[in-house]
Amino acid sequence: MLSILRMNSLISPAVSAFSPHIGKPNFSLAFLSLASSKSIFCSPKSLQSHDLDPNLCPPRPSVRALQARAVQMRGPRSSSGEIHVIVGPMFAGKTSSLLHRIESESSNGRSVAVIKSNKDTRYGLDSIVTHDGAKFPCVALGDLSSFRQKFGADAYDQLDVIGIDEAQFFEDLYDFCREAADQDGKIVVIAGLDGDYLRRSFGSVLDIIPLADSVTKLTARCELCGRRAFFTLRKTNEKQTELIGGADVYMPVCRRHYVSGQAVIETTRSFLEESQQSQTVQCG
Numbered sequence: 001m002l003s004i005l006r007m008n009s010l011i012s013p014a015v016s017a018f019s020p021h022i023g024k025p026n027f028s029l030a031f032l033s034l035a036s037s038k039s040i041f042c043s044p045k046s047l048q049s050h051d052l053d054p055n056l057c058p059p060r061p062s063v064r065a066l067q068a069r070a071v072q073m074r075g076p077r078s079s080s081g082e083i084h085v086i087v088g089p090m091f092a093g094k095t096s097s098l099l100h101r102i103e104s105e106s107s108n109g110r111s112v113a114v115i116k117s118n119k120d121t122r123y124g125l126d127s128i129v130t131h132d133g134a135k136f137p138c139v140a141l142g143d144l145s146s147f148r149q150k151f152g153a154d155a156y157d158q159l160d161v162i163g164i165d166e167a168q169f170f171e172d173l174y175d176f177c178r179e180a181a182d183q184d185g186k187i188v189v190i191a192g193l194d195g196d197y198l199r200r201s202f203g204s205v206l207d208i209i210p211l212a213d214s215v216t217k218l219t220a221r222c223e224l225c226g227r228r229a230f231f232t233l234r235k236t237n238e239k240q241t242e243l244i245g246g247a248d249v250y251m252p253v254c255r256r257h258y259v260s261g262q263a264v265i266e267t268t269r270s271f272l273e274e275s276q277q278s279q280t281v282q283c284g
């Protein structure tokens with residue numbers, strides 16, 4: 001409750017960062033708005049009404065000092081940075097949606113680049129390919145922190161839009177996206193699996209949601225009943241989290257068929273494990 005009261009008192013309605021008159025959030029205004037509020041210069045104790053006497057607060061910094069500080073905090077191009085996240089099971093159209101966005105940004109005259117993980121070598125390393133065969137040139141990397149140096153610092157500076165496919169495979173996703181959008185003013189569009197075949201959070205994809213301007217969860221068609229599919233079922237016995245593959249290994253399924261399919265796979269696995277063990281005992 002106390003923090004809600006403080007928040008309310010810190011945002012002046014006339015110059016709110018989310019004022020409809022301004023359109024896009026303007027964080028330098030937000031900073032000035034926050035900084036010019038009385039309570040930011042007072043200790044928490046000043047929330048008590050008898051302490052709200054302006055004489056008890058330290059002197060306010062000049063507007064010029066606040067502006068300089070706001071520019072310093074804002075960084076060079078942060079007002080145009082954005083992060084858009086596309087998640088869903090396999091075959092949901094994540095890569096297609098990423099490519100669509102990248103192509104439309106490119107035809108609007110923006111400079112674009114697409115990164116994919118070098119763990120997936122199925123279609124070569126120089127293009128990303130959707131499940132229905134659409135292609136786009138890309139840079140394949142093991143980690144995102146090497147992108148600037150591999151792409152070239154000058155070329156990086158010229159980029160407006162960065163697409164990242166198979167985001168679940170990048171451990172440094174959070175730091176890269178934050179820096180690209182907040183510091184370098186890039187529009188970052190990320191496509192990846194939110195969950196693995198056991199429906200556990202996959203890599204760092206969910207960690208970037210607090211950084212995002214938008215999050216879209218796409219669905220595929222359940223291969224067993226045609227209803228909307230939210231999950232990816234692994235059809236084989238392999239247990240490791242990362243296992244590159246397509247329709248040979250995975251299928252998109254609805255909740256009902258995930259639960260029944262997973263039960264069949266687990267029963268089959270334990271049956272195979274048991275029969276292997278008994279064979280070993282008999283042979284030994």
Ligand SMILES: Nc1ncnc2c1ncn2[C@@H]1O[C@H](COP(=O)(O)OP(=O)(O)O)[C@@H](O)[C@H]1O
Pocket residue numbers: 088089090091092093094095096097129130131132219220221222223252
């Ligand atoms: N069960 C399915 N449900 C939906 N699309 C499927 C299915 N199987 C194959 N596809 C094809 O996959 C395409 C999506 O491919 P892609 O964009 O590569 O998906 P994702 O990146 O999410 O795996 C669809 O347009 C469709 O042609």
Ligand SMILES: Cc1cn([C@H]2C[C@H](O)[C@@H](COP(=O)(O)O)O2)c(=O)[nH]c1=O
Pocket residue numbers: 089090091094095120166192193195196197198232241242243244245246250
């Ligand atoms: C569910 C799941 C998937 N993978 C792998 C399989 C594919 O190589 C990619 C996903 O590609 P897509 O563009 O989303 O079709 O991830 C994995 O390694 N582990 C899993 O649990």
Ligand SMILES: [Zn+2]
Pocket residue numbers: 222223224225226227253254255256257
């Ligand atoms: Zn189904």
